[in-house]
Amino acid sequence: MIKNYKNVGIVGMPPLEIIRQLNADNITIHDLDTPMIRADIELTAPYLPKVYCAILRTVVLNALHLHLEAIYIDVGPGKCDCALHVATVLEDMLAIPVIKTRNEDTTGFGNPICRTRMDLVQKFEQITEGVKTAEKSAKTPPECTPAAGFWGVPPRDFSILELFPATTHIYGWTRCMENKTPADHELELHYNPEVPTVFYAQSFCAKTALARHLALKHPHGLFLDSDVTAGGSAKAKIQAFLELSGVY
Amino acid sequence: MILGDFGTSYSKFLDLSAARPEPYIIPSKTTTVENRVTIATGHNGKRFSDRYVNELTVLARGGEQLITENDFVLLDCGSRDIKFIHYIDGRLNDMGWNSECGASMGFTIELLARYYDLDYHVLPVPDRPFSVTCGVLGMSRIFDDVVSGTPDAEAVARFVMGIAINAYRFAGSPTKLYLSGGLCDNPLFVQSFPCQVVPLGRFVLLEGLKAIARKDSNPQNSKAQRH
Secondary structure (H helix, E strand, O other), X not given: OHHHOOEEEEEOOOOHHHHHHHHHOOOEEEEOOOOOOOOOHHHHOOOOOOXXXXXXXXXXXXXXXXXXXXXXXXXXXXXXXXXHHHHHHHHHHOOOOEEEEOOOOOOOOOOOHHHEOOOHHHHHHHXXXXXXXXXXXXXXXXXXXXXXXXXXXXXXXXXXXXXXXOOEEEEOHHHHHHHOOOOOHHHHHOOOOOXXXXXXXXXXXXXXXXXXXXXXXXXXXXXXXXXXXXOHHHHHHHHHHHHHOOOO | OEEEEEOOOEEEEEEOOOOOOOOEEEEHHHOOHHHOOOEEEOOOHHHHOOOEOOHHHHHHHHHHHHOOOOOEEEEEEOOOOEEEEEEEXXXXXXXXXXXXXXXXXHHHHHHHXXXXXXXXXXXXXXXXOOOOXXXXXXXXXXXXXXXXXXXXXXXXXXXXXXXXHHHHHHOOOOOEEEEEOHHHHOHHHHHOOOOEEEEOOOOHHHHXXXXXXXXXXXXXXXXXXXX
8 A cells, every 4th residue: 555655744753664664665755844835824724723833834734735645644752742633634634544653663873963063954954854764874973062052843944043053962852853762751851951052842832841841940041932933032032042151 | 433222212322432422312213324333233223234233142241231240130121022131140041032922012101101191200100900911912901991981091000010010020020120221211110010120221232232342342351241
């Protein structure tokens, strides 16, 4: 059945076994969590509340425009309750199979990209691109000493990442992503108290509670949330935080 | 060297090359290309300088210059937004900038005084506030109360108190608050805070720009003068 597909969408991180099968069958994987369509996100209003996680609104926007033959959507502890409900919406919205998965993979692939010296946007691009493959990267970039930290999920708007130095280490769920263990809550909780860290979550996401909590625990943390696009005040907070923390 | 704080309603300037530098203010709607400065901050600042520093950074630098304690909360209430910095042991501990839910706060307070012909210097602090989250949403509370018989002045005073309490909570409900911005000159607003308030006036950001200008001209001596 799966071999008949040419284009499938994924939401969150479906289990490695599924990604491996899709790779083996040369099926093109579209990561629906990332902005892929130049269309107004308000087109999702008939399907989702306007005040809702921008990542999941993006999923619906992508699903409305891409010609997909199936969607694998992770609804396990490595994603969120909202994804479970969006899966139901997608099932009623689309005439294609919407397959719910629960990724509880525990085999760690490591997280060298999170800890290397590289433009932060590029790091996030490589990590998010990595969800489409079951293979471990042949290259292991060297670790650098961190000057700053970014904890959280890949933001809907990558432009906030441009403000960080290349020596920023990544923590939180993005580190779990690179490690291919999205449900590893212990890894998600990890941060480095020695480096000034921005604790980021999408507005209206349940992870805002954790991001804010950890920012309060961290000796030098800043909680930040943003919706579809990051406004000037969000960017100014990051700039000021990094400058006043002595990062720049 | 001219420094400029280009706010939404008012723009503040300081000419460091003057014999006796004194800050001056003009309405922002009257600014032109003639008002270009060496270093700028504020909502409109990017249009008027090649060297722009964001307001939170400038607020922090101004606070470092004007406040002698190592632990402090400094809240800036502007026309369109509110922002705060919180220092502990001379280091940044927390900060916030609210341009959405704090929207149009100062602007609305000034607008109401004109509309109802009120003087905030003589309005008494009300017994209780309105529960308001921002200037725009709070306006309807005023109109509702006026329609139901509350005097204009009392309804507006409750609104102003609600705004002050909202800003106080946003800044983390400190026991002592340093206040920056044009609302320092509004006694009703200042007295409506449920904590000790130390008004620093509307030129705190210019003080911050001065510190940044010094750092630019002498990068070796870039550390803030902390205690």
